[in-house]
Amino acid sequence: MSLPQPPPSLVDLATAILQAATTLQDHLATHHLPQPDLSPTSRHDYLDILANPTATSARAALIETTRSLLHLAQGPTDLLRSIVLSDRTAVAVLRAIHALKIAEAVPLHTPISLDALATSLGVHPIPLSRMLRFAYTLRIFHEPDNMPNYVAHTALSAAIPGFDPYIWLTLSDTTQVQLAAYTFPLALRRWPTSPMALTDPRGRDWWTILQEDDPEGKGMDRFSAAMTTSLRGLHGAGNAYLLEGFDWAGLGSGTVVDVGGGSGHNAVAVAKAFPRLRVVVQDLPKNESLAVSNFEASGLMDEGWKGCKPEFQAQDFFSPQPGELRPKVYLLSRILHDWSDEDALRILTHLIPAMKKHGTRLLLVERVLPDRCGDIPLYQETQLRALDLLMYTTFGGGCERSASQWEQLLRRADAGLGIMEIRSRVGSELSMLEAGFCEEQGAVLQRAVAATSSEQPKL
Numbered sequence: 001m002s003l004p005q006p007p008p009s010l011v012d013l014a015t016a017i018l019q020a021a022t023t024l025q026d027h028l029a030t031h032h033l034p035q036p037d038l039s040p041t042s043r044h045d046y047l048d049i050l051a052n053p054t055a056t057s058a059r060a061a062l063i064e065t066t067r068s069l070l071h072l073a074q075g076p077t078d079l080l081r082s083i084v085l086s087d088r089t090a091v092a093v094l095r096a097i098h099a100l101k102i103a104e105a106v107p108l109h110t111p112i113s114l115d116a117l118a119t120s121l122g123v124h125p126i127p128l129s130r131m132l133r134f135a136y137t138l139r140i141f142h143e144p145d146n147m148p149n150y151v152a153h154t155a156l157s158a159a160i161p162g163f164d165p166y167i168w169l170t171l172s173d174t175t176q177v178q179l180a181a182y183t184f185p186l187a188l189r190r191w192p193t194s195p196m197a198l199t200d201p202r203g204r205d206w207w208t209i210l211q212e213d214d215p216e217g218k219g220m221d222r223f224s225a226a227m228t229t230s231l232r233g234l235h236g237a238g239n240a241y242l243l244e245g246f247d248w249a250g251l252g253s254g255t256v257v258d259v260g261g262g263s264g265h266n267a268v269a270v271a272k273a274f275p276r277l278r279v280v281v282q283d284l285p286k287n288e289s290l291a292v293s294n295f296e297a298s299g300l301m302d303e304g305w306k307g308c309k310p311e312f313q314a315q316d317f318f319s320p321q322p323g324e325l326r327p328k329v330y331l332l333s334r335i336l337h338d339w340s341d342e343d344a345l346r347i348l349t350h351l352i353p354a355m356k357k358h359g360t361r362l363l364l365v366e367r368v369l370p371d372r373c374g375d376i377p378l379y380q381e382t383q384l385r386a387l388d389l390l391m392y393t394t395f396g397g398g399c400e401r402s403a404s405q406w407e408q409l410l411r412r413a414d415a416g417l418g419i420m421e422i423r424s425r426v427g428s429e430l431s432m433l434e435a436g437f438c439e440e441q442g443a444v445l446q447r448a449v450a451a452t453s454s455e456q457p458k459l
């Protein structure tokens with residue numbers, strides 16, 4: 001019988017940190033990849049190690065163990081103080097830096113005086129200086145040596161403009177995401193699925209608020225840009241995770257319907273890589289111009305393009321699907337997580353007739369929550385759970401789901417519908433869930449799901 005292990009000590013954790021840091025640093029050196037530093041031209045991400053499981057795991061261990069060490073070194077009281085004081089202030093200051101476009105106003109390579117910066121922004125220099133002094137403690141900008149009252153970029157501040165659309169989505173007034181998060185206590189008492197009405201006196205859903213409240217009427221375009229930014233941060237430019245995660249070539253010249261395809265970035269990637277496929281983006285009419293301009297910008301509408309041209313079809317996914325499409329695949333990328341189980345079932349209901357008739361596969365690009373605590377590093381789970389709560393507070397009751405919850409949702413949509421495979425790339429937050437009406441393969445996956453799940457499903 002094995003004895004319970006004592007919890008890791010400070011030195012155990014520091015030793016593990018050293019090991020993980022050495023593995024990661026050696027990998028970067030061996031592959032002639034840049035080492036991280038705090039300068040504005042330093043790496044902004046680790047996308048260049050995604051393909052290497054050893055380096056990716058070492059980085060995950062480094063982050064996880066460092067968090068554990070910090071936890072022990074700070075102790076509960078200091079940690080709570082950080083959360084309510086400095087972490088909260090950090091969000092407020094980042095929001096102000098974003099709203100005032102401070103990162104764009106500071107030259108990338110040359111320090112700027114505080115006075116010149118304040119003048120260019122049209123703000124008062126003294127509170128600006130106080131706010132930046134707080135930001136410096138987070139390594140967002142810094143005061144260069146021997147240059148008092150000058151501001152210069154760091155790696156973190158230099159990364160802000162590239163991340164702008166996602167900061168807008170999560171922190172701006174228009175989107176109400178921040179506001180919604182503060183409704184938790186009341187929401188938990190009153191709303192099992194959707195507290196959105198708490199923040200909006202007119203009871204509008206988030207998509208309506210997004211479009212109606214944007215001062216320039218470009219909420220949807222901004223949202224689509226935020227989606228692209230968040231994906232790029234996870235996977236880099238291009239949609240390799242999507243192209244490699246499914247046998248698109250096996251569909252021959254069939255039709256792929258990208259349900260809620262938004263700006264069409266997934267459709268463009270698939271159509272370019274597999275020119276024989278007919279790719280149809282379905283979304284609300286307000287997305288048409290954005291999707292079509294992306295089709296045009298990608299060159300797929302040019303005379304010289306010999307493959308199929310992608311198409312846009314205005315289609316509400318809560319309405320029956322047009323019968324003439326006869327799709328081989330319904331692609332739903334980051335759609336169902338926006339919706340409660342009941343709404344997700346309504347969406348699925350409209351796909352099932354064609355799936356039964358034409359053997360259409362359902363391809364979900366979604367996050368898969370761990371069924372058990374500890375299945376993935378806690379820092380990764382923190383991100384996923386934050387998104388899950390964002391779905392609850394913002395998207396009218398949406399939620400991230402675990403593998404067993406996905407399986408149950410599909411079974412509720414139709415007893416014969418099941419997940420056939422879940423493919424995840426190392427280091428990726430998103431998985432590809434392939435589903436269909438194939439009993440035999442469905443049974444295979446049910447076993448796989450059962451093997452990783454001990455949690456009671458919520459349905």
Ligand SMILES: C[S@@+](CC[C@H](N)C(=O)[O-])C[C@H]1O[C@@H](n2cnc3c(N)ncnc32)[C@H](O)[C@@H]1O
Pocket residue numbers: 207227228259260261262263266282283284287315316317318332333334335338
């Ligand atoms: C989270 S985005 C995902 C976009 C895209 N599939 C992706 O992965 O980037 C959700 C999409 O659902 C669309 N949508 C929302 N309600 C819809 C409805 N009732 N019918 C069709 N599309 C809808 C939105 O316009 C948006 O493009």
